[in-house]
Amino acid sequence: MDLNFDLYMNDVVNQARKEIEGAGYEQLTTENEVDEVFKQDGTTLVMINSVCGCAGGIARPAASHALHYDVLPDRLVTVFAGQDKEATQRARDYFEGYAPSSPSFALMKDGKITQMIERHQIEGHDTMDVITQLQNLFDKYCEQK
Numbered sequence: 824m825d826l827n828f829d830l831y832m833n834d835v836v837n838q839a840r841k842e843i844e845g846a847g848y849e850q851l852t853t854e855n856e857v858d859e860v861f862k863q864d865g866t867t868l869v870m871i872n873s874v875c876g877c878a879g880g881i882a883r884p885a886a887s888h889a890l891h892y893d894v895l896p897d898r899l900v901t902v903f904a905g906q907d908k909e910a911t912q913r914a915r916d917y918f919e920g921y922a923p924s925s926p927s928f929a930l931m932k933d934g935k936i937t938q939m940i941e942r943h944q945i946e947g948h949d950t951m952d953v954i955t956q957l958q959n960l961f962d963k964y965c966e967q968k
Contacts, residue, residue: 846887865897873925882926885953
């Protein structure tokens with residue numbers, strides 16, 4: 824691998840992490856962190872982050888802007904596909920019935936998957952459409968605070 828490419832990718836990854844953390848999502852980087860959060864009661868929105876263009880151009884902005892809403896999940900977390908491989912795989916173990924997809928969003932309730940917004944529902948869509956999809960999930964599964 825080219826050292827310049829590796830440095831560039833580290834910059835891209837770090838920026839993607841900062842962007843989603845800045846929106847209020849907690850990064851889960853180990854299997855144990857995933858288990859601890861997913862086994863809690865209540866609702867958890869999981870953003871499966873990635874470096875693909877649709878993550879940066881659509882999914883991360885949607886993850887941030889969807890939170891300007893009256894009904895929200897109890898917790899916001901993220902795993903980074905291709906970076907934190909064990910944490911991402913552990914999260915996907917909970918997403919029964921769904922194939923691996925990144926970027927994507929999963930809404931968990933009381934430790935069980937309720938519904939996912941998969942890559943095919945993000946890629947080729949505009950940010951506002953993904954925001955609407957997320958807020959529809961919030962309305963369906965989360966309680967107003």
